[in-house]
Amino acid sequence: MKREPKRAMPRAKSAEKNARSAKAGTRKPSLxxxxxxxxxxxxxxxxAAAHKSLTTRGFAKTTMSEIARKAGVAEGTLYLYFSNKNALAxxxxxxxxxxxxxxxxTGVAKCxxxxxxxxxxxxxxxESIIGERRLLELIASDVRNTDAYEGSDVYKMNREYVAVFDDVMRGGVWRGEIEDGAAQWIKRDIFFGSLEYSMRTLLMKKRSSKKDVAAVVAELVKLLMGGAGVRTEPMSNRDLTKAVERVDAAALRLERLSAVKM
Amino acid sequence: MKREPKRAMPRAKSAEKNARSAKAGTRKPSLxxxxxxxxxxxxxxxxAAAHKSLTTRGFAKTTMSEIARKAGVAEGTLYLYFSNKNALAxxxxxxxxxxxxxxxxTGVAKCxxxxxxxxxxxxxxxESIIGERRLLELIASDVRNTDAYEGSDVYKMNREYVAVFDDVMRGGVWRGEIEDGAAQWIKRDIFFGSLEYSMRTLLMKKRSSKKDVAAVVAELVKLLMGGAGVRTEPMSNRDLTKAVERVDAAALRLERLSAVKM
DNA sequence: CATATATGATGAATATCACTCAGTCATTAA
DNA sequence: TTAATGACTGAGTGATATTCATCATATATG
Incomplete structure (x- = not known):
C-alpha cells in the first residue's frame, strides 16, 4: 500500500478505429x-476477475496474483493495464x-x-448496494483517498449517477410535487447517506426482509417529499399557499363587509 | 492482511483491584x-500512538513499526496487547x-x-467525525468485516452511542414533540447516514463553512421532527393545512354572521 | 536473603504481498 | 526473410504484518 508508480500505462488507449481493414476488397472479413x-x-x-474477487473477498483480502490467475494472465500483465491495485479497483x-x-x-423513465x-x-x-456491498467499502476508504480521486473515472461516473437523483428532485420541485426546501446537495446527502447506512443495518439483521427495504424506502421518500404523508397526493406547498391566500382574501372581504353592516 | 492468530491475548485483564497495598500502615503509599x-x-x-497514526495517515499507510516507535515499545510488544492490527484499530x-x-x-443534558x-x-x-474522519473509514471497511464485529468493543460502544440519539427521539415522541412515524432504526439510519455522507461532501468542498454544517443540521432536524419546522423558511405542508383550516373556519363563521345580518 | 516462577518485553526471522524489470514471444512492416 | 514494435511473462525486490525463541524483571516462596 504505497509505491505509486509514475510510469505511464502502455495500455491500449480508448475507443475509435473499429474499422477492421479498409481495403477489404478481395479478402474475407477475417474473423x-x-x-x-x-x-x-x-x-x-x-x-471481470477483479470484480469477482473484490465483491466476494473485499479489497484487503484480494491479491493481485489471485486476480491474475482468474483472468488467465501473468501478474505483471495486470500492471500493463492498470498502474496499481487501486487503479484496478x-x-x-x-x-x-x-x-x-x-x-x-431507464427505471426512472418508466415512472x-x-x-x-x-x-x-x-x-x-x-438493492444494488446490498448486492455489491464490498464495492462500497472501496469508496469510503482507500480508493477515495489515495492519489487523485477527483478527476478519476469513478468520480465522473459517480457524478453522473447522482445526477439522476438530482434531476428527479428538481423536476419534482418544478412541477410543485415537492416543496423546495434545502439545498440540493443536502437532499442528495440525506438520500444516499440514509440508504447506505441502512444497508449496513439490513445486512446485520439476521433476516432482513423485503418489508424492511420497503419501510426504509417509504420513510425516506416521505421525508424528501415534504413529510406531508397524507397518503395519495398531498397538495404541493405552492398550491396550499395559494389556497391560503385566496381564503384569506375572502375572509378579509367578509370582515370588511360585516364591519360595514354592523 | 490475513493471518489472524488464535492465541488468546496475554494482555492485562480489565478493571478492579486499584487498591495498592491494603496494609499501608507504616509504609508510605509507595509512589x-x-x-x-x-x-x-x-x-x-x-x-494513543495508534490513534495519532491512524487519524493522520489512515489505516493502510499506518505501519505497526511506526506505532511501536511512537509508543516506545518493540514491535512484538504490540501483539502482547492486541492480537493484530485490526484489533488495535x-x-x-x-x-x-x-x-x-x-x-x-452531557451536551444533550444541557438542552x-x-x-x-x-x-x-x-x-x-x-463536527466530531469531520475531525476524525480517518477513523470512520475503519468502520466501513476492514474493521467491521474481518473477524467478529458483533460482540466486539467497538460494536458495544457504538450501540451505547446511538442509544443517546434513540433516547432523545423516543423522549420527543413521548412528549408529543415529534410525530411517531417510522421505526426507530430507520430514523437512526437516516440521522447518522445523512451526517456521515454529508461529511464527505463537506470535506470535498474547498471551503466548507460553518454555514454548510448548520444547513445540514437544520434540514435533518426539520425532517426528523416531522417537517413541522416552523422555521423562518417556507411553512410545512402540515402547518399550512392547519392554517387553511383555521382561516376556513373563521371565514365560515363570518359568512354565517353576515348572512344573518344581511 | 536466595532462588524459582511467572509476567512482560524484545527483535530477528518468516510469510505474504504489491510492484518491477530484464528478457521472451508474436505480430506486423519492410 | 528480417527488423521493429507491441504484448506478455514470472522470477526478483522491498515492505510489512505476525511469530517465536529468548531475555529481563518483578513477585512469590523457602
Missing part, C-alpha cells in the same frame, strides 16, 4: 480478432457505476410521478 | 506504579466512541427541548 480487440477483451477479463467501480446509472435512468421515481431510485440503489 | 498500572499505562500509550475506535458518547450525553437536543447531537456528530 480473427485484431490486436486491439484482443487487448480490449483482455482488459475486460481482468476487470477504481476501474471495477467505474463499471459498477456505469451499469447502475443505466438501470437507474409517472415524482414519488414513484423517488421510490424506484431508492429501492434500486438499496 | 512506584504497580505492575498492573505499568501495563495499563503502556496499553494507553500504544492506543478497533481499540482506538472504542476509545473514540467512548469519548463521543460522553460528550454527547431543553427535543429540537435543541437533536440539533446539538447532529452538530456534535458532524
Amino acid at each position: 480473427a480478432p485484431t490486436r486491439r480487440e484482443r487487448v480490449q477483451s483482455k482488459e475486460d477479463a481482468i476487470i 477504481r476501474a471495477v467501480l467505474a463499471v459498477f457505476y456505469k451499469r447502475l446509472t443505466q438501470t437507474a435512468k 409517472a410521478t415524482t414519488r414513484e421515481k423517488l421510490e424506484f431510485l431508492a429501492r434500486h440503489h438499496l | 512506584a506504579p504497580t505492575r498492573r498500572e505499568r501495563v495499563q499505562s503502556k496499553e494507553d500509550a500504544i492506543i 478497533r481499540a482506538v475506535l472504542a476509545v473514540f466512541y467512548k469519548r463521543l458518547t460522553q460528550t454527547a450525553k 431543553a427541548t427535543t429540537r435543541e437536543k437533536l440539533e446539538f447531537l447532529a452538530r456534535h456528530h458532524l
Whole structure:
C-alpha cells in the first residue's frame, strides 16, 4: 500500500478505429480478432476477475496474483493495464457505476410521478448496494483517498449517477410535487447517506426482509417529499399557499363587509 | 492482511483491584506504579500512538513499526496487547466512541427541548467525525468485516452511542414533540447516514463553512421532527393545512354572521 | 536473603504481498 | 526473410504484518 508508480500505462488507449481493414476488397472479413480487440477483451477479463474477487473477498483480502490467475494472465500483465491495485479497483467501480446509472435512468423513465421515481431510485440503489456491498467499502476508504480521486473515472461516473437523483428532485420541485426546501446537495446527502447506512443495518439483521427495504424506502421518500404523508397526493406547498391566500382574501372581504353592516 | 492468530491475548485483564497495598500502615503509599498500572499505562500509550497514526495517515499507510516507535515499545510488544492490527484499530475506535458518547450525553443534558437536543447531537456528530474522519473509514471497511464485529468493543460502544440519539427521539415522541412515524432504526439510519455522507461532501468542498454544517443540521432536524419546522423558511405542508383550516373556519363563521345580518 | 516462577518485553526471522524489470514471444512492416 | 514494435511473462525486490525463541524483571516462596 504505497509505491505509486509514475510510469505511464502502455495500455491500449480508448475507443475509435473499429474499422477492421479498409481495403477489404478481395479478402474475407477475417474473423480473427485484431490486436486491439484482443487487448480490449483482455482488459475486460481482468476487470471481470477483479470484480469477482473484490465483491466476494473485499479489497484487503484480494491479491493481485489471485486476480491474475482468474483472468488467465501473468501478474505483471495486470500492471500493463492498470498502474496499481487501486487503479484496478477504481476501474471495477467505474463499471459498477456505469451499469447502475443505466438501470437507474431507464427505471426512472418508466415512472409517472415524482414519488414513484423517488421510490424506484431508492429501492434500486438499496438493492444494488446490498448486492455489491464490498464495492462500497472501496469508496469510503482507500480508493477515495489515495492519489487523485477527483478527476478519476469513478468520480465522473459517480457524478453522473447522482445526477439522476438530482434531476428527479428538481423536476419534482418544478412541477410543485415537492416543496423546495434545502439545498440540493443536502437532499442528495440525506438520500444516499440514509440508504447506505441502512444497508449496513439490513445486512446485520439476521433476516432482513423485503418489508424492511420497503419501510426504509417509504420513510425516506416521505421525508424528501415534504413529510406531508397524507397518503395519495398531498397538495404541493405552492398550491396550499395559494389556497391560503385566496381564503384569506375572502375572509378579509367578509370582515370588511360585516364591519360595514354592523 | 490475513493471518489472524488464535492465541488468546496475554494482555492485562480489565478493571478492579486499584487498591495498592491494603496494609499501608507504616509504609508510605509507595509512589512506584504497580505492575498492573505499568501495563495499563503502556496499553494507553500504544492506543494513543495508534490513534495519532491512524487519524493522520489512515489505516493502510499506518505501519505497526511506526506505532511501536511512537509508543516506545518493540514491535512484538504490540501483539502482547492486541492480537493484530485490526484489533488495535478497533481499540482506538472504542476509545473514540467512548469519548463521543460522553460528550454527547452531557451536551444533550444541557438542552431543553427535543429540537435543541437533536440539533446539538447532529452538530456534535458532524463536527466530531469531520475531525476524525480517518477513523470512520475503519468502520466501513476492514474493521467491521474481518473477524467478529458483533460482540466486539467497538460494536458495544457504538450501540451505547446511538442509544443517546434513540433516547432523545423516543423522549420527543413521548412528549408529543415529534410525530411517531417510522421505526426507530430507520430514523437512526437516516440521522447518522445523512451526517456521515454529508461529511464527505463537506470535506470535498474547498471551503466548507460553518454555514454548510448548520444547513445540514437544520434540514435533518426539520425532517426528523416531522417537517413541522416552523422555521423562518417556507411553512410545512402540515402547518399550512392547519392554517387553511383555521382561516376556513373563521371565514365560515363570518359568512354565517353576515348572512344573518344581511 | 536466595532462588524459582511467572509476567512482560524484545527483535530477528518468516510469510505474504504489491510492484518491477530484464528478457521472451508474436505480430506486423519492410 | 528480417527488423521493429507491441504484448506478455514470472522470477526478483522491498515492505510489512505476525511469530517465536529468548531475555529481563518483578513477585512469590523457602
